[in-house]
Each structure stands twice: as structure tokens, then as C-alpha cells.
Amino acid sequence: MLADSWLIARKDLQVEIRSRIIINQIAPYTLLIMVLFGFALDANTQTLRDTAPGLYWVAILLVALLAIQRGVQIEDADAARDRMLLTPVSSSSIFLGKSLALFVQLLVLEVLLFFVMMVLFDTSVEDPLLVCLSAFVATVGIATSGTLYGVIASGVGVRETLLPILLLPVLAPVAIGATRTFGDAFGRVNADGWAWFGLLVVFAVVYTVLGMFSYGQLLEEE
Amino acid sequence: MITTVGPFNATSSRSTRFLGLCLLLGIPALILFAFIFSPEDDSMEDAVRLLYIHVPVAIFSYIAFGVTAVGSICYLWKRSRWWDTTAHASAEIGVMFCGLTLVTGSIWGRPTWNTWWEWGDVRLVTTLVMFLMFIGYLALRQVPASPEARAKRAAIVGIIGTINIPIVNRSVEWWENSTLHQQSSLTDGNLENLTLFTWFLGTLVIGITYLWLLIHRFRVGWLETEEERLGYGAAIEERQAEAHGLDVGSTGIPEEGENE
Amino acid sequence: MTVAIDLREVVVLLSHFPALTGATLRVSQGEIVLLQGPNGAGKSTLLRLCAGLLPIKEGTAKILGQDLGENRRRVRPDIGLLGHKTGLYEDLTVEENIAFWASMTRANSQEITDAIEVMGLGGRLRDVLARQLSAGQRRRTAFAALLVQRPPIWLLDEPHAALDSEGRSLVNELIKNAAAAGATVLLVSHAAKELSALTGRVVTLAGGRVTSDSGGNGSEVNGVS
Numbered sequence: 117m118l119a120d121s122w123l124i125a126r127k128d129l130q131v132e133i134r135s136r137i138i139i140n141q142i143a144p145y146t147l148l149i150m151v152l153f154g155f156a157l158d159a160n161t162q163t164l165r166d167t168a169p170g171l172y173w174v175a176i177l178l179v180a181l182l183a184i185q186r187g188v189q190i191e192d193a194d195a196a197r198d199r200m201l202l203t204p205v206s207s208s209s210i211f212l213g214k215s216l217a218l219f220v221q222l223l224v225l226e227v228l229l230f231f232v233m234m235v236l237f238d239t240s241v242e243d244p245l246l247v248c249l250s251a252f253v254a255t256v257g258i259a260t261s262g263t264l265y266g267v268i269a270s271g272v273g274v275r276e277t278l279l280p281i282l283l284l285p286v287l288a289p290v291a292i293g294a295t296r297t298f299g300d301a302f303g304r305v306n307a308d309g310w311a312w313f314g315l316l317v318v319f320a321v322v323y324t325v326l327g328m329f330s331y332g333q334l335l336e337e338e
Numbered sequence: 339m340i341t342t343v344g345p346f347n348a349t350s351s352r353s354t355r356f357l358g359l360c361l362l363l364g365i366p367a368l369i370l371f372a373f374i375f376s377p378e379d380d381s382m383e384d385a386v387r388l389l390y391i392h393v394p395v396a397i398f399s400y401i402a403f404g405v406t407a408v409g410s411i412c413y414l415w416k417r418s419r420w421w422d423t424t425a426h427a428s429a430e431i432g433v434m435f436c437g438l439t440l441v442t443g444s445i446w447g448r449p450t451w452n453t454w455w456e457w458g459d460v461r462l463v464t465t466l467v468m469f470l471m472f473i474g475y476l477a478l479r480q481v482p483a484s485p486e487a488r489a490k491r492a493a494i495v496g497i498i499g500t501i502n503i504p505i506v507n508r509s510v511e512w513w514e515n516s517t518l519h520q521q522s523s524l525t526d527g528n529l530e531n532l533t534l535f536t537w538f539l540g541t542l543v544i545g546i547t548y549l550w551l552l553i554h555r556f557r558v559g560w561l562e563t564e565e566e567r568l569g570y571g572a573a574i575e576e577r578q579a580e581a582h583g584l585d586v587g588s589t590g591i592p593e594e595g596e597n598e
Numbered sequence: 599m600t601v602a603i604d605l606r607e608v609v610v611l612l613s614h615f616p617a618l619t620g621a622t623l624r625v626s627q628g629e630i631v632l633l634q635g636p637n638g639a640g641k642s643t644l645l646r647l648c649a650g651l652l653p654i655k656e657g658t659a660k661i662l663g664q665d666l667g668e669n670r671r672r673v674r675p676d677i678g679l680l681g682h683k684t685g686l687y688e689d690l691t692v693e694e695n696i697a698f699w700a701s702m703t704r705a706n707s708q709e710i711t712d713a714i715e716v717m718g719l720g721g722r723l724r725d726v727l728a729r730q731l732s733a734g735q736r737r738r739t740a741f742a743a744l745l746v747q748r749p750p751i752w753l754l755d756e757p758h759a760a761l762d763s764e765g766r767s768l769v770n771e772l773i774k775n776a777a778a779a780g781a782t783v784l785l786v787s788h789a790a791k792e793l794s795a796l797t798g799r800v801v802t803l804a805g806g807r808v809t810s811d812s813g814g815n816g817s818e819v820n821g822v823s
Contacts (some may be wrong), residue, residue, distance in 0.1 A: 123701050134689035190687060199685030202649060203702040204675040268491055272481045281477055285470040286502050289509040315509055330494050338486035338653055484613040566614055574616045580805030
């Protein structure tokens, strides 16, 4: 099962590397968002430094929406999703594969954006381990819930507008949790970062399980 | 308030007329008790009167979403139109009640907490996120699809949404670790009889309102799908008739994208 | 002879539209059947139904003995479906596309190489991205992905679409070989002349049901050729 997932994820990543949409379009977009935040907050470095964790994750959620749409569109463009149903591959494998590909893409964007934030917002990290682990788990949560909601919103003709309204409220705990852990790791707020890390783990596990069970149902036509 | 339309498209029945009649008496009674008869609060003064509506509406919005979750689970289990229609009807009323909760709470918060909105409050933020989540649910339901596909998608979103509520609640609680909401004042036993009665009346009236709306909305939803269902029998006959009127030989025209 | 496809009075609704309104069709294993009929007769829906992709509203459908009403997933790995859309990824090359579908359907690398050769996709074409292919080359690639799957049931919607005369005779050859090896083939086409060499059995659909069947299991209705 995991071997199938890996094949599907590798295929998605291969497509992304070829099309360069992530690098040529989505990455500059995240950069732009960060610059706009700078404009909006009046070039005040102290304010930017305090709000950096929140701004960072808002930017990630916005670009995650684009990456999710891409992942759905790859399968929809030429009815590859139907074709996939006519193979012995289980729907859980497809779910894990699509999630894994999304996870890797988001992680790349996060690393990129992190350095942009360090430079533009003049942040410093006190607890690198917490940053790495919480970003990792938060991304698992975004990737699994995003893959799940991506397929719910797919094939209905209004995907672009439906996906954000469905997904963003669901991601509220990740937005809060990841912001808090980063705030703690940057020494900006007095929060228990590791407790928040636990919450992110719960979110990631819940959506991985939910996805593995319900993805197959959602691929079926009724 | 009571619908009196013909037998073929009526959503009212004897029992809903009775509920409607109860509301006709209950709502003015609640207004009288809440705004005139009941005493003002020591600390909240007249603002307390809004709570006779705010609290029951909040409780029943949660109950409504609970019913949606149960309906969604039962739909996936039984695949019956009845549960799907129930889940949909309850979610619509839940969103309305949830909106009312936020609005009345905000109005109440202005004189009492001295702010329209308080980000640090767990229940406030959880309720807001829940409100947004179920607006998404209703948006999904409006998307054109076959009844079964729509029901299945909505059911899964309804269940996931409900599972998400405790996680949201937990995260908001840790976020600011505070609530401005007071502990239930019903349990401290110092309430006057009239206050207690008004609480009771408020809960009862809002409860009946929920039930009354739910039954009506359910019946409207049922009639909608009934129309779809009856429609297909006729559509089949119409389509079978196509077969006789046509030259069934090869047309030689390449076809594209049929029935996709 | 064993019955591979057995549809009885099948009704299929697409949203609210009754695409099939009581279709009955029996096809034996190894048989090639040509489906035809006017636009919107339900031919493509019939193929998707046989692939186990659509829910059945009424009637029964059995594919290779499996009841689709009970479980329509089980039969799917045995289905090779080529519809209007080809199931290719635009940003993968011809070879990568075929190799991906081969890995999904458990085929080995020798089978990939063979399929590429057979469909005439060797040489330069092998490394061309799917988005740069002509319509005919896309069909050939999709056909190669189907070949590596070696399914016992072939459901082909307009198999000759966009192909040149060499491609058409190649496809005819492949269909003939597959049937000889025991595969059951349903073809949907308007170009009946080109395919009639393959089979004598022509089934006509209209209004979502079978209106005539030129042979097979003695259930002849009105001969159409």
C-alpha cells in the first residue's frame, strides 16, 4: 500500500517539477504576500517581529489553497482520477500519495518563506527544534485535510470558490496552534509551545485517519 | 404563521399548527417576561434581559448541529433520504440560530464587557468558527449534483465539521486561556423565582421554535427531493419513447462528450 | 460459453437525467460487440456502467460474474476503459505516462517496452510531453497504457477517433488479438464500416435502451449492419 502511495506522490512531484508552477508562480506569490504584510503594518519592524509567526502561517494557508487546487486539477484535467479507479490501487493509497506530494511541496514553500521572513521581518529563532517539528506536523495536518477537502470540492464546477470556505474554518486550530508554537520558539510570546505541538499532532492524526477512511467514498460517483 | 395551503404542497399538519399556536402565545409571553416582568440583574442590570434569548438560541444552535451530525452519520449508514433531509434542515436552522447567538451576544457584550467582540473568549471564537464551518456546509449543499452525491458529500463534511469542533474549542481555550462568560448562574441557587421561570420559558419557546422550523424545513426539503424522484419516472418514459421515433441506423456523425 | 457482461433492464441516472432506461445486453467471453446509435443514446454511459463507475438505479448488471449492484469496486481492475478523455498527465512524457499506469496496474518493464513499440511510440516520441502530442498520438499513448494493463474486459469509446489509417488497422489488429486471447470487447463507434470487419454483432441503442441486436445468444431483434 505504501509503495503505491509513493508511486503516486512521485508522479505528482514529477509533474510539479516539470510544470514549475510552484517555483514560477506560487513561490513569488508567497513572497508578495509577505511584502504586502510589511506595507500593511507600516514598516514597523517591532510590530512585524511580534506578528511574524501569524503572518507566516496565514501566508502558508493561502498558498496551500493554490497547491491543493493544483493537485486536484492534475487528476481532473484528463480524467486520470477515473482511470485510477480502474486499477487495483486502494483509495487509502491514493489519499496518502496525494497527501505526501502536497506535503513535500508545502514543506519546500515553507522553508523558502521562512528565510524570507527571517530577513524581511528580522526574526530570530530560540528553539529551532520546536520550529522544525511543529512546522512538520502542521504541514501534515494541512496536507491531509487539504487533500480530503480538495476531492470534496472537486468535480462540482465551483472548486476555486468552494474550497476556501470549506477548508479554512477547519484549519483554524492549525492556524492558531502553529502560530503559537512559532511565537514560543521565537521567544515572542509566553506560551507552552510543546502543548501546542501536541494539538497539531492530534489534528494531523485525526485528518490522516479520516482521509484514509472517507477518501474512497468521495471518489465514487453517485 | 400557520401555512394553510392545499393538500399537495402543504408543509403544515395538525401538529405543526399546534406548535405554531404555542409560539403565537409563547413568543409574546417571553417578551413580556424577559423585558417587563423579570427583575433586572444586580451586576448586568437591564442587559440581562437579552440573555433570556441569547442563551437558549446558543444551546439550540449546538443541538441543531448535533442533529446534523447524527443525521449525517445515519445517512451514510442507512442511505435514506429521510436522514439527509433532516441533516440539511437542522443545519440551516443551526446556522440561523448561531448567527443570532453571535449578534445577540455582541449586543449584550457592548454594555457588559464594554466591547462588541472579544478574541480572548473561548466560546465566542469557537462559535464563530462553527458558524463559518456550517456556512461552508450549506454552500456545498447548494452546488448542483445528483441527490445521492450531494447527500454523501454533505454528510462527510457534516461529520468532519463536528469532529473538528472539540479541536477548535481546545485550541481557542489554550490560545488565551480565558473566558469572559460567567459560570452558569442557574446553579448558584440565588435566583428569584421569576427569573428562573423566564429562563425556563425562554428555553421552551426557543426549543419549540427549533422544532417547528425543523419540521417545516424538513417537509419543504422532502417535497423538493420528492419532485426530483417523481420526475425520473416520467423522464424514463419520455426517453424510452425517443427510441421509437428515431431512425436507429448509423448516423455517420462522430459524437463527442455525450453523457459526461 | 461463459457470459462476461450481463445487463438486465438497467436504469442509470446521471444527476436527474435517465441516461439508461432499461438496457438489456448479454455478451459472451471473447466476443466483440459494436454499439451504435444516435448522439445521446446512452452508449458512453453503458461503457461507464460496465466499468463499475456508475451506480445502478434499477435492474441488475453482472460483469465477469460479479454483481455491480452489490459491489462495483471489485470488478474494476479487470476493466480497460478508453473514453473520450485519455487519462494522461500533461507534464509527463509518453514513456512516463505509460510507465506510471503500468506500475498502477502491476505490469513489468518489458511490457512497457513492448506496448511502446507496438503502438509506434518508440524513438523520439517516447520522451515527448503529453501536452505536446497530437490527438492521434495521445490516443496511441492511452492505448499503450491500456495494453500494459491486459484487462479481460475492453471498453473502447470511438477507438478510431483521431487515428490515421495505419493506426486504425493497428487498433483493429489489437482488438482482434485481444478477443482471440479471451478478452471481451465492447466498441462504441459511428464508423461502423471500419470496425465491421471485426465483428458481425452490432447492437443499436436509442433512448437509453437496446433497440436492436444483430446477433449473439440467438436474441436477434432487427438486423442492422
